[in-house]
Amino acid sequence: MERLFTPGLIYKLIKYTDSSAVALAFTRDFGKLKLFMPKAYTKKSGIMTLVPGEIDFLKKDNSDLNKLYGFRHDPAFMGFVEEPAVSLRLNLVFDVFDSIYETEQKEPVLWTMITRFNKENASSALIYTFYAMLKNSGLMFDCGFCSACGKETRGGGALAGGLYYCRDCAPDVSLKIGCGEDLILRALGRPELYKNLKISGAQEEGVLDILICHTESAAGRKLKSYGAFKALIASL
16 A cells, blocks of 8 residues: 555545545546545535545555545636536536546546636537547547448538448438538547637537437446536526
8 A cells, every 4th residue: 555646636426424435536647546535524624526636545455445635626726616617517527537437547638638628618628528538548430431431521421339421321320410510520630720610509519419429329328417517508
């Protein structure tokens, strides 16, 4: 066993007893961690979810449930919980993260992307973060060419069973993808192009519908938080 310190954030608390909890954390150096918090629901704990900071914990050798000693929030990131446009999107990010990442699967690039979220870039950052998680997990579909005939799919297509099709080859039961969403999906593979795109709320929802549908198919579970996310974002 070893006591360690790492940049990270706690994104979920699962009640264990009346006073204790298991915290799910994402860290720069160790990826996803499970941390036992003996006094999670006392005023002294003072832990806010989704705020980056420094995690102090005891890493166990014979268990994936480690012990949390302390967590110090970074004041520079308090806006994450104060700004709904950011906090709602981060909640969705970590629902997807839980679906496709294993415990202690390291992802330092994802940590960098998370810490760069802000109110102004929230929509584009959310889409790119989803893309990066799927790509780095080997789950992202190729939207450049039809998986049936091999033709370039520029101008729209369809997604079915984790494969991308041109409009001519699309199965009857498939998720149709319009020109605008197709353009954004293509740009994700070219960061210099993607960063200059202006993404509207409707376009964000369209691309998210595609990526969430694909994630649910790949992970084999429904992301229940997505419906609530759409309703809350629409109310902002």
